[in-house]
Amino acid sequence: xxxxxxxxxxxMRDLRLQGPYRKYIPYNIFELCGIGHLNALDYIFAFLVVVxxxxxxxxxxxxxxxxxxxxxxxEEELSxxxxxxxxxxxxxxxxxxxxxxxxxxxRRLKIAENLRYVSLLLNSSTLGxxxxxxxxxxxxxxxxxxxxxILSTWETFRNEGTVISFDSLEWCLFSVxxxxxxxxxxxxxxxxxxxxxxxxxxxxLGLAISSxxxxxxxxxxxxxxxxxxxxxxxxxxxxxxxxxVRFIILCVLFxxxxxxxxxxxxxxNLLTNFKTDTPQFSxxxxxxxxxYLRGPQLQPSRLYYGSTITLRHLDSMVGYLASHDxxxxxxADEQLVTLSFEEFNVDNEWVVEHPTxxxxxSEVHHADQLTPVxxxxxxxxxxKSTGKLLRASTAKPPISExxxxxxxxxxxxxxxxxxxxxxxxxLLIKDETNNDKKNNADDKYVKPLRSEMRFYNNGQRCGLLxxxxxxxxxxxxxQEVLCMxxxxxxxxxxxxxxxxxxxxxxxxxxxxYMSEINSSAEVNHTLSWSQLFHLLGEYIFxxxxxxYYIKYGKNKVSFEDAFAVEKWPITxxxxxxxxxNFAWYGSILSMFIFLCVQCKRMICWNPWSTxxxxxxxxxxxxNEFGWKCIIGWFLHFYIFTMSPHFNLGKTLYFQSxxxxxxxxxxxxxxxxxxxxxxxxxx
Numbered sequence: 001x002x003x004x005x006x007x008x009x010x011x012m013r014d015l016r017l018q019g020p021y022r023k024y025i026p027y028n029i030f031e032l033c034g035i036g037h038l039n040a041l042d043y044i045f046a047f048l049v050v051v052x053x054x055x056x057x058x059x060x061x062x063x064x065x066x067x068x069x070x071x072x073x074x075e076e077e078l079s080x081x082x083x084x085x086x087x088x089x090x091x092x093x094x095x096x097x098x099x100x101x102x103x104x105x106x107r108r109l110k111i112a113e114n115l116r117y118v119s120l121l122l123n124s125s126t127l128g129x130x131x132x133x134x135x136x137x138x139x140x141x142x143x144x145x146x147x148x149x150i151l152s153t154w155e156t157f158r159n160e161g162t163v164i165s166f167d168s169l170e171w172c173l174f175s176v177x178x179x180x181x182x183x184x185x186x187x188x189x190x191x192x193x194x195x196x197x198x199x200x201x202x203x204x205l206g207l208a209i210s211s212x213x214x215x216x217x218x219x220x221x222x223x224x225x226x227x228x229x230x231x232x233x234x235x236x237x238x239x240x241x242x243x244x245v246r247f248i249i250l251c252v253l254f255x256x257x258x259x260x261x262x263x264x265x266x267x268x269n270l271l272t273n274f275k276t277d278t279p280q281f282s283x284x285x286x287x288x289x290x291x292y293l294r295g296p297q298l299q300p301s302r303l304y305y306g307s308t309i310t311l312r313h314l315d316s317m318v319g320y321l322a323s324h325d326x327x328x329x330x331x332a333d334e335q336l337v338t339l340s341f342e343e344f345n346v347d348n349e350w351v352v353e354h355p356t357x358x359x360x361x362s363e364v365h366h367a368d369q370l371t372p373v374x375x376x377x378x379x380x381x382x383x384k385s386t387g388k389l390l391r392a393s394t395a396k397p398p399i400s401e402x403x404x405x406x407x408x409x410x411x412x413x414x415x416x417x418x419x420x421x422x423x424x425x426x427l428l429i430k431d432e433t434n435n436d437k438k439n440n441a442d443d444k445y446v447k448p449l450r451s452e453m454r455f456y457n458n459g460q461r462c463g464l465l466x467x468x469x470x471x472x473x474x475x476x477x478x479q480e481v482l483c484m485x486x487x488x489x490x491x492x493x494x495x496x497x498x499x500x501x502x503x504x505x506x507x508x509x510x511x512x513y514m515s516e517i518n519s520s521a522e523v524n525h526t527l528s529w530s531q532l533f534h535l536l537g538e539y540i541f542x543x544x545x546x547x548y549y550i551k552y553g554k555n556k557v558s559f560e561d562a563f564a565v566e567k568w569p570i571t572x573x574x575x576x577x578x579x580x581n582f583a584w585y586g587s588i589l590s591m592f593i594f595l596c597v598q599c600k601r602m603i604c605w606n607p608w609s610t611x612x613x614x615x616x617x618x619x620x621x622x623n624e625f626g627w628k629c630i631i632g633w634f635l636h637f638y639i640f641t642m643s644p645h646f647n648l649g650k651t652l653y654f655q656s657x658x659x660x661x662x663x664x665x666x667x668x669x670x671x672x673x674x675x676x677x678x679x680x681x682x
Contacts, residue, residue: 066116119164181225288538300448301509303447314490318341326475395407427455430452591630591633
């Protein structure tokens, strides 16, 4: 009560400083007014909130509930990924690695036998930091306790605390980030406490972006908030140049460099932890990445006619050119050609035939008698398991039916020699090599694993290509393959992933390891910085595409409109109590009212007025943190409207809901204090 009276008395005084022409608000106005100062009672209360919530929820359920088998897909998936990490086996998942690393460390060190309790502790800690955040922005104890009640009542939040969750750790780190950010903006710059909060912000932010990619949006929000703080700093004429420079250097170091370094270190740890290949995941990776997992790949130095090859489409997630014993619905005589998602499948194998010669390999006894394939030469591709030739025809593809699209199929039988429609010209796009020699005589030859090429059909004068469009169920949901005039180069790029020679004797071989060609038996397995960042970039890109194209690619048709991102703010959990409706919709309404108030201010603003505006610290707090809540809510909500798939759970709305609740509670606190001040004036 004494503290409240002290704050009120300060609010009655005008703490603005006199500038050359008018009064201005100093950058540390909150510190001057005692805003954001927490005492021992606040920290004790926050600790009790954590303990009370953990104890209450843990005792609310029996021990059999906490020790039950994994009963939802999320727990099974997370448990499997933890085991992959512990076993040093390769995996790919849509989220950054820190959540897996965190739970793996907890399990390895036996900190907690039941990881569900760890998730509950993280959720309880989120509540504790929410209380501290509300106290930082000068909300009363009653308003702060109301915030705890609102968040703890949200059914989605409560459920995540009773399972092993990807979200609990991210939510806890997010609350630490917001608490540290507000502390940095309220505590006096340059003090030990300010520096401690900046370091905490830096570390928690780095761990947040290493836990879920939504942390990158939080990172952007933090940068915008510090830009706003920088604007207030340079507006204060008493701030020296050295203070401004120090602020910039520390922010760049602790808000850009350190979080980014933590993110890279987390991924580096993951990549170097992969010691065992897992084909079910590694099939999605490039030849470069697979050689890192599987070691050097021994392949012929050139491609020879008669070889059996597998072709991989570089622009696709997996993309092995394949043909299945399935006819097109519109043409029963033509066999389906697709890009397969399976790496080791006989349907992916093609025999490279000479366009005019029938080669008899029983009479070949030396490598010099083999005919290598050169760029610009014609070939025929015969499907090994069915004996049919790959062809382009004037028929329209099953999905893409533009005038310039041609159907790709396998036709006839093993005795058919083919014509112009079955003849393909091999054109070079790029050739990876580890030497810098120019005009190398070997450059004209097609080389497995290294040569990126495209295939041009001589009969229809079109290029073989594929895209991410999937065939219906009759086509096994695999990618459509077609032929097109003047196609985009990335969609036509193929590489030879494996080669089986048509003869048994030895031919010149080479070892391929991470884009390097090694003639010696010794291979340097130490990653260079360029190789590390190459692996890192590819892994993150594959995570993104794995999420929307592989994991949820076939489930778009089962999308329920009730979970549309645009309906999140107005869609309640069915199991939440009735009174929670007021808090849910009130949080959205409070942001709308705040924007209306700001619009009214802009409309009524008179730039030529000479009257001095009145000062109210309560209004300054409401205005400052209200804008932060609006921007934070929008950034964390809008990003999901751009999602390439629709399988988005309500848990992803947590950050936006967190900001909307802060806006609601700050609005209530501001309204309450305004009413108290007016009643005191009467």
